[in-house]
Amino acid sequence: MTPLAESLRVAAAQIPRTAEAADIILVTDGLETCEADPCAVAAGLAGEGIRIRAHVVGFGQTGGQLLRPQSGAELTQALNQIAAARPAPPAEPPPPQAFFDIGPKAEAGHSYRIAYQGSARSVDYAGFIRRGAGAPPVGPSYGVIGGGKVGRNPFTKRAPAEPGAYDLVLVTARGGVIARQPIEVVPSSNGFDPIGSVEPGARFRFAWRGPDQVGERIVIARPGDPANIHQPDWGHSLHRKGRMGLRAPAEPGVYEIRYLAANRRDILFSRRFGVGVPHRDADATTRAELAQRAAAATRAAPGHAFGGLRTKLLSRPISDRFFALESQSHSLRTNEWR
Numbered sequence: 001m002t003p004l005a006e007s008l009r010v011a012a013a014q015i016p017r018t019a020e021a022a023d024i025i026l027v028t029d030g031l032e033t034c035e036a037d038p039c040a041v042a043a044g045l046a047g048e049g050i051r052i053r054a055h056v057v058g059f060g061q062t063g064g065q066l067l068r069p070q071s072g073a074e075l076t077q078a079l080n081q082i083a084a085a086r087p088a089p090p091a092e093p094p095p096p097q098a099f100f101d102i103g104p105k106a107e108a109g110h111s112y113r114i115a116y117q118g119s120a121r122s123v124d125y126a127g128f129i130r131r132g133a134g135a136p137p138v139g140p141s142y143g144v145i146g147g148g149k150v151g152r153n154p155f156t157k158r159a160p161a162e163p164g165a166y167d168l169v170l171v172t173a174r175g176g177v178i179a180r181q182p183i184e185v186v187p188s189s190n191g192f193d194p195i196g197s198v199e200p201g202a203r204f205r206f207a208w209r210g211p212d213q214v215g216e217r218i219v220i221a222r223p224g225d226p227a228n229i230h231q232p233d234w235g236h237s238l239h240r241k242g243r244m245g246l247r248a249p250a251e252p253g254v255y256e257i258r259y260l261a262a263n264r265r266d267i268l269f270s271r272r273f274g275v276g277v278p279h280r281d282a283d284a285t286t287r288a289e290l291a292q293r294a295a296a297a298t299r300a301a302p303g304h305a306f307g308g309l310r311t312k313l314l315s316r317p318i319s320d321r322f323f324a325l326e327s328q329s330h331s332l333r334t335n336e337w338r
Contacts, residue, residue, distance in 0.1 A: 003036070004026065004028060004036070004038040005036030005037060005038045005040075005041045006036065007026060007028075008024065008026070008038055008041045008042060008045070009041060011024045011026075012024070012045050012052065015052075020051065021051040021052070021053075022051075022052050022053075023052075023053050024052060024053070099116055099117050099170070099179040099181055100114050100115070100116050100168050100170075100179070100181050101114060101115035101116065101154070102114050102168065102181075102183065103298060103299070104182070104183060104184060105183065105184045105185070105186050105297065105298040105299075106128075106159040106183055106184075106185050106186070106298060107159060107185070107186060107187075107188050107189070107294050107297070107298055108159055108160060108161055108162065108163050108185050108186065108187055108188045109158065109159060109160075109161045109188050109190075109211040109213070109268075110158065110159055110188065110211045111140075111156055111157065111158045111159070111211070111213070112156065112157060112158075112159065113154045113155070113156050114126075114154050114155055114156070114157060114168070115153055115154040116153060116154070116170060116179065117179075119150050119151065119153065120145060120150065120151035120153070120170060120178065121150065121151050121172075121173070122144065122145065122146050122147040122148060122149070122150065122151045122152070123144055123173040124144065124145055124151055124170060124171060124172055124173060124178070125138075125142065125143060125144055125145070125169075125170070125171040125172075125173070126142070126143075126144075126145045126155055126157065126168075126169065126170045126171070127141050127142030127143060127157045127168070127169065128141045128142060128157065128159060128160050128166045128167070128168055128169075128183070128185070129142060129166060129167050129169055130160075130164065130165075130166055130167075131164075131165040131166055131167055131182070135171065135175075140157070140158040140213070141157055141158050141159065141160050142157070143157075145170075158211070158213065159185050160185055162185070163184075163185045163186055163187050164184075164185055165182070165184060165185075166182075166183050166184070166185050167180050167181065167182055167183065168180075168181045168182075168183045169181075186297045186298060187297075188211070188294070189209070189290040189291070189293040189294040189297065190208070190209055190210045190211070190259070190268060190269045190290065191208065191209060191210075191269050191271065191285060191287065191290050192206060192207070192208045192257055192259075192269070192270070192271040192287075193206060193207040193208065193286050193287055194271070194281040194283070194284055194285075194286070195257065195271060195273035195281070196273060196274070196279060196280070196281065197273065197274035197275070197276075197277065197278055197279045198248045198273065198274070198275055199248065199275075199276060200248060200249065200250050200251065200252050200275050200276040201247065201248060201249075201250045202247070202248050203245050203246070203247045203248070204245065204246065204247075204248055205243065205244065205245040206243070206244065206245075206246075206257060207242055207243050207286075207287055208237075208242055208244075208259065208287055209242060209287035209290045209291055209294075210237055210242075210259050210268065210269070211268075212237045212238050212239075212240070212242075213237075213238065213262060214238055214262065215236075215261075215262030215263075216236065216237045216238065216259065216260060216261060216262050216268075217234055217235065217236050217237060217259075217260050217264070218234060218235055218236075218237055218244060218246070218257065218258065218259055218260070219231065219234040219257075219258050219260060220233065220234070220246060220248070220249060220255050220256070220257055220258070221255065221256050221258055222253070222255060222256070223254065223255070223256050223272060227258070227260060227264060227265050227266065227267050228264060228265070230258070231249050231255075233246050233247040234246065237259065242287060248275045249275050251275070252275050252276030252277050253274075253275055253276070253277065254272055254273075254274055254275075254277065254279060255272065255273060255274075255275055256270045256271065256272050256273075257270060257271055257273060258270040271283075
């Protein structure tokens with residue numbers, strides 16, 4: 001008698017229930033003679049969720065190895081060969097799909113237009129929340145997405161002003177989380193182009209890279225003056241596309257051009273320049289170079305995979321869409337005092 005099918009059943013019964021895979025070595029000198037189907041038994045065992053490979057020593061083919069030893073020494077060699085065999089590693093799972101169309105990093109204080117999969121209601125909430133924290137107060141970084149019968153897609157939200165680990169979320173009006181995607185908020189790269197010197201009382205133009213949010217303004221002040229003290233000529237940064245003109249003070253000296261937050265108390269960045277006096281700026285960084293620096297800081301790391309939407313490997317803020325990156329050999333013109 002050669003009960004191959006029953007031998008498979010007996011061997012399978014010895015496999016622990018916690019096992020995920022097992023090898024069965026079937027040593028035989030003939031075909032199945034007990035009116036059973038070993039292939040059907042093997043298929044049934046596979047259907048129970050355990051990955052079983054049956055190695056036949058002598059004859060047969062079950063998905064494992066086919067070995068034909070002719071002596072005791074060859075049998076020993078065949079068993080050692082089976083023991084040394086390693087199953088192929090399981091296939092890598094597909095990368096998780098990105099629900100939001102934004103890269104893994106965003107720049108602090110800058111606004112982003114963010115698309116998402118599917119649809120939402122106009123009363124649903126979206127935005128940035130600190131990792132591990134609850135929903136923040138409604139503001140520029142978190143709030144309803146708005147729209148008509150369906151939610152606005154894409155929507156616009158401002159990255160938080162404080163760098164750190166955040167989640168970008170879409171939440172129902174009742175607080176149920178529809179989607180959560182990790183995102184790192186990195187420090188901003190803002191600043192003015194070098195100005196040099198300008199003539200007293202003359203109107204001069206300058207350029208900058210900044211968040212350009214509602215209520216933010218650009219002013220001229222003496223170095224050391226508080227944020228609320230500045231020259232009478234000033235302007236809002238919003239909708240200026242990174243360029244503006246202001247009138248220089250009538251009194252010669254060294255001044256600062258400042259970018260103020262909407263609260264008018266915080267100076268986000270500044271640059272000194274001369275009025276009626278020579279002034280050479282040691283920092284020659286331009287807004288184009290700042291944009292390049294921000295692009296490098298928010299770019300996905302090599303090997304970072306996203307699925308789903310055509311996800312941005314580079315998170316580009318809205319403010320950077322207003323001007324093209326310029327090389328050092330074609331830098332913006334600065335105002336020179338003569």
